[in-house]
Amino acid sequence: MTYKDLSTTPAGSEGPILRCEGLTKAFGGVNAVNGATFDVPRNKITALIGPNGAGKTTVVNILSGAMKSDSGTVHLGSTDVTNMDRAKIARLGLMRTFQLSRELGGLSVLENLLVAPKVQAGESIFNIFFRPRLVKREERQNIERATEILRTYGLYDLRDNWARELSGGQKKLLEISRGVMASPSVFLLDEPMAGVNPALIERIGGYILDMKAQGVTVLMIEHNLNVVERICDNVIVLAEGKTLATGKLSELRQNKEVVTAYLGEVINASTGH
Amino acid sequence: MSFYVYTLFFFFFVYFILAMGLNIQFGETGILNFAYIGFVAIGSYVTGATSLPKANTGIAAGQHFILGLNLPFPFNLLAGGIVSSLLAVIVAFIALRRLRTDYLAMVLISLSLVLYDVCNNFVPLFNGPDGLYNIPEPMSGVFHLDSNQFVGFFAAVTGIIALIMYLFMNRIMSSPLGRTFRAIRDDPGVASTLGKNIFKYQITSMVIGAFFAGIGGGLIIQFGGSFNPSAWLPGETFVVFAVIIVGGVGNNVGLLVGALLVETLLIHLPAFLPDIPGRPGLIEYFSAMVIGIVLMAMLWFRPQGMLPERVRKFPAPAGELLNRDGHSVVAPTPVEAVATTNSAAQVADAHEGNDAW
The missing domain is CATH 3.40.50.300 (P-loop containing nucleotide triphosphate hydrolases)
Structure with missing residues (x-):
């Protein structure tokens, strides 16, 4: 399974990928983060x-x-x-x-993954009506990939269930697999x-x-x-x-x-x- | 009798269109648009004003309004839809950028009241409290229809328009765009952490819904020949909400049921009944009461509506082997057996790391 395409990420290839310096955050008088x-x-x-x-x-x-x-x-x-x-x-x-x-409860398990790719041709009205083949092809690819991820995470048989119907543990898995689908x-x-x-x-x-x-x-x-x-x-x-x-x-x-x-x-x- | 039946059909189709428009905003994207009737009104006014010749001329004598383009059908109708959509962009920038749920609803209902007051009091815009009248009957000249024939003809035209708009809406709702709308409805925070620009999609939803509202409003003025502020008191929005709630939020077929029950059976059917002697208007009041009771009963006993939103299923990828229940024969064991925490003790063990790893 491919999780990500490094060539498309802007994070570069040298040094730490994430760097925080002197982060602070206060809620009222409480300093929740104080120079992390x-x-x-x-x-x-x-x-x-x-x-x-x-x-x-x-x-x-x-x-x-x-x-x-x-x-x-x-x-x-x-x-x-x-x-x-x-x-x-x-x-x-x-x-x-x-x-x-935080599952998207009004979507099916499979749809929770299908919504994850950041940019989709089918999210544009123009493409829906004027480039339907592109939308269909991309959707098919996304379904294949989501199916593969669900199979890996043991959620495949639940793919057509409402996400809100999953148990606590299944929701954890769904959330992680949804993130994986987004190729982080x-x-x-x-x-x-x-x-x-x-x-x-x-x-x-x-x-x-x-x-x-x-x-x-x-x-x-x-x-x-x-x-x-x-x-x-x-x-x-x-x-x-x-x-x-x-x-x-x-x-x-x-x-x-x-x-x-x-x-x-x-x-x-x-x-x- | 036929006039009565065609009128019922006409309003059934129109309210189906209106319900689809509000459904994409509220049922699909979660925008509680209490200003919806304002978009219907603007569609109505613009369709009327673009159907008429210049103000104070010909059949528009004695009326004051903008536009007056004398456009033929369906361009006048499209103008109503488009202007309503443009208004949605403005409203979205005012209301949607920073506000959510109840605060958004309050701002939208306030905007609806402002719009109502402007149209009612600023006569040069759409003829103030008298509204627009003498709107030409679309295509009746082309087909040489008398007034009775026109009612049946236009009800049929409205049915065809409703069908086209249903197919258009279904295409959107079953697309990745519709899925993103529903993700935003369920949890805008999660949708944005998936990279979705919430405001962009909310505007898109508002524009689509307002287009439907505008077309619905345009059809109303073309059918009735007139439209004035008394036809779109802000409370009318709740009739469209009732159609959605009774029919089923997020289900276009459910909206047909909602339009039939609420609009046709509870509003327009009683409107044609003869008054009770000595009690004029009583039936109308009862009708409003019954709608309220039905709405409360639905919210209490069946909040998902008569036909609830259905889970969207996708065909299995090519080469997939399924058993009789539709489950993959190669898929690993479902996680039900292991994914649920069985006891508090197990949680404690897991957290303290006594068993795992």
Whole structure:
């Protein structure tokens, strides 16, 4: 399966694919993001971890254009995408999923994928009525590709169901597969393993590794450190809206600040102390 | 009797056209357009004004209005649709750029009231409260039709126009454009993170819907020969909403059912019944009450409408082997068995990483 066509993405081929510098965002008197600075290396899987309220989702919202930052810059490759409209950022190749799955419930499972390609000939009235063969050909290609992705993600038999009828785990898979259909160069996953059972965690982990093998850069918010350890090349730790540390998880386990701010909390929680 | 039946047919077809226009805006794109009747009115006025000769001349004696182009059918009708679409672009720029849902609905209903007041009070535009009248009956000269024959003839013409517009709308709704509209309706935030320019598609939807409204309005003035502000009080918009809600949001065939039940059976059928002695207008009031009750009952018991929106199925790619149930024989096991979290304990385990990896 082809996830993306790198030649069509504007992200260039050198240096980090995503770079944030001094991002800040305040809600009233609360500084949700307070100077976060980090790079996301190209064609790697990077985890964004940190305690609850560290600003992880806010950072992902800013990176994807869903929220405007108060200050700081975001670069996607060589393009400055700071506070750019989210549709434009998506068209530059950055896709995202949401903490709580947001399926397009009034569309079928297959249609959720078919709507994903960013530019489609059939979205123009002129083409619908005056270039029907082009529209039909492109639609056929999209159906073939969407079918292949649904088969890979185990959703094929549900393709004609309303997306709103899926279970929580299936919605997670649908959201990820929809993003894959859009051929991203950077894919932001907001807690893809949250609320799903161990078997599905295994599968989602496999899909993320598969994306990396196809050249997609992944930045994922994740609390499951076992998953982070197994599939992530790099980890960014956020605490109180700031970048606390970056590196491999094994290195970060030795970092006292990180242990105090987050890892200790997780270890304690998992051991019940 | 035939006049009565043809009139019912005419309004059935017209309201089907109007419902299709509002459906693409509301049912497909999620734009709660409470100003819809304003677009119908503009289509009506423009069709009327372009059908008539210059103001205060010939059959337009005593009337004040702009345009007066004396255009033949169907160019006058198209003019109504096009001007209504242009108005939709202006309205979209005012209302759609920053507003969503309830706030958008409030602004749109306000714009409808402003438009109503302008047309009602600014006489040089469309003859103020008297409205336009003496509109020529389209093609009746060509086919030498008397007034009774014209009613049947024009009902048939309207039926043909409704069929053409249905095919046009179906083509759009089954295209990737229609799918993008529905994605925006379901979750504009998700649609924009997929790279869709929400405003562009909303304008497109508004323009298509307004064209339908304009054509519907144009047909009304050509059928009745006159149109004035009392015909398009803002509340009329809710009749079209009732057609959609009763018929089925997002389903064009359902709109036929809605137009038949609401417009034909509940509005125009009672309008032809004789008044109850000593109670003039009572039937009309009852008719309005029944529409309200039907609307509430539908929203309460069957919000999806008589014929709900259907899931759109696509043919399997070439070479696909399907079993009797339509499922692929080569597809992996569906994820129902594994995709649902079975218990809170499992969630906790998964999160703590005790089992996975």
